[in-house]
Amino acid sequence: MKVLSGFDDTIAAIATPPGIGAIGVIRLxxxxAIPVADAIFKGKKLEKQPSHTVHFGHIIAPEDGTLIDEVVVTLFxxxxxxxxxxxxxxSGHGSPYILQKILEAAVSAGARLATAGEYTQRAFLNGKLDLAQAEAVADLIAADSRAQQQAALQQLRGGFxxxxxxxxxxxxNFAALIELELDFSDEDVEFADRAQFSxxxxxxxxxxxxxxxxxxxxxxxxxxxxVAIIGKPNSxxxxxxxxxxNEERAIVSDIAGTTRDTIEETLNIKGxxxxxIDTAGIREHTTDQIESIGMERSKQNAEKATILLHLVDVTDPDTSExxxxxxxxxxxxxxxxxxxREDSHQLSAGSDRISNPQPPILISAKNNLGIEVLRNRMYEKAVGEVIQPENSIVTNARHYDALSKMMESLNSIEAGMDRQLTGDLLSIDIRRTLHYLGEITGQVEVDRDILGTIFGKFCIGK
Structure with missing residues (x-):
């Protein structure tokens, strides 16, 4: 892989989130990196210290020697x-003002401000991570569920x-044998076993x-x-x-049409x-303009949703869908x-559907009956199986696109072998397959704009 130029200088950034905290970290x-740190750090001379050591001292402004903070410095x-x-x-005190002053001191001493994702981009260019692992870093930082964390960790650890x-x-291995055949094309020999290759x-x-x-x-x-919750008013x-x-998030009332606009909340089920999305109630006719707008938004949310919860009131004599x-x-x-409810007479009317492979879920939302069964059905419908963290799972659209193109190339190879094409023609599709495979991990030359798009999604400091 070709290493891009422009990454031979020293960068600095605040690596911890914005806001006040106990500790903040500036990364060089x-x-x-070490001479710049020595220029602003008063303690042991870092240039003389071994790797993976930690040192206490003070940060001073390089211009006038003004004390900025007491810090702990880690050297790699x-x-x-x-x-x-x-x-x-x-590692200094987590005041945004102090961290900014330390960063300014580092820049004054010869560093420049890092761009978004530049640390991870350098890790990729220096062979510490492949491109798929680098993208997993961003996914791990953004993870807000156990499933996201496990999938990102599996990719970061090199499973994918x-x-x-x-x-x-x-x-x-087979491409090499095919290429070898081309060198001996005049002798009409086959080094690659076609049946084994097939x-x-x-x-x-x-x-x-x-x-x-x-x-x-x-x-x-x-x-x-x-998940859009759809149903008639007051269902x-x-x-x-x-x-x-399991909390009072939405206003509940016996008055039909209380919910006029959509309410969105997040629920974690098994990671x-x-x-x-709680939508406005839907009924055939209404003269209320605001309610009509809410109903239209309900329809839009139903179209965009992955799962629809169609809620039916079993006490409602109107059984129309x-x-x-x-x-x-x-x-x-x-x-x-x-x-x-004692007047839940419509429950028996739906009993003929209960024997179906996907029967309705019977609940009392008010009394929390059947809610856990519903949660399990939602998980089953969305995921279909228990997530195995050790399995490789494609979460990145870029990877999916490259794998799709790879599949097309494999189909072309298979079709070419059925037509008994010569090795030189087969090798074209083999190279194309290897190219798409290399695009995912960065084992082929990666365009600077693609790298910019990937690493531009990172936070500054990572």
Whole structure:
């Protein structure tokens, strides 16, 4: 891989989040990281200290020697650091003013301000991480659920990259034999066993197909699951939202049409985030303009949702369905509410559906009956299985696109072998497959703009 120029200077940034805290960290990285730190640090001479040591001292302004803070400095010498360069981390008191003054002192001493993601980009360019692992760093920082954390950790620890490396090694071995045949084309010899190569392509397609199929689950893990609660006015949608969240989030009233606008909240079920949307009640006719707008938004949210909870009041004698929900049957969970009521006469009317593979969920949102069963059904519908953290799961759209193109190339190789194409024609598609595989991990030359897009999503300081 070609290393891009422009990364031979020393950078500095505040690595901890904005705001007041007990401790804040300023990170330096680059050839002059240690001399820059020595210029503003009064304590032991860092240039003379071994790697992975911690030192107490003071930070002073290089211009006039003014005391800025008492700090602890941690030293990491190249190549045993996150970036592969000399790295110095200055831990000071978490005042935004103090941290800014330390940063200004480092810049005055010869460092420059780091750009977003520049530390991780340097780690990638210096071979400490491949590109897929670097992207996992951003996912790990952004993780706000156990499933997101586990998927990012698996990728960061090289699980996904390891799977891709095995695919790449198998392809390269046969590609080398095919290329060798081209050198002896005049002698009409075959070094690559075509039957064995055909079996390999079938196996590779199966592995890539598994990774592609995992993207549905990966998308759920990374972005969460949009769940719209749909039903007629006063069917108990807001009560259901409160019951699922186990808190009083939405206003509950016996007056139909209380909810005029959508309310969004987040629910964590078994490590997966569900983004609940309590929508305005939907009925066939209304003269209230505000209610009409709310109903229209309900329809829009139903279209965008991954799961629909169609809430039905079992005490309502009107058994007519909401007609426009029919196209969404595949993603709908029918939920029958108010089963605790003595007048729940409609419950028996729906008993013929209970024997179906996907029967309605019977609940009393008010009394918290059946809520755990509903949570389990939502998880099952969104995820389909228990998430195995040791399995490689594709969560990145860029990876999915490259794997899709790789599958197309594998199909072309397979078709070419069926037509008994010569090695020189097969090698074109083999190289193309290897290119798309290398795009994911950065084992081919990566365009500067692509890197800028990837690392620009990071926070400054990472």
């Amino acid at each position: 990285s680059g050839r002059a 010498r190249s190549p045993r650091s996150y970036t592969g360069e000399d790295v110095v981390e200055i 990259s390891g799977d891709l490396a095995k695919l790449r090694e198998q392809l390269i 079996a390999l392509i079938t196996d590779l397609k199966s592995q890539v197909s598994t990774l592609l199929d995992s993207f549905r689950l990966g998308n759920v893990i990374k972005n969460g699951v949009r 108990g949608k807001s009560t259901l939202l409160n019951a699922l969240l 997966v985030l569900f983004r609940l 909401i007609g426009w929900l029919k196209p969404f049957a595949e993603k709908t969970i029918l939920v029958k509410n108010k089963i605790d």
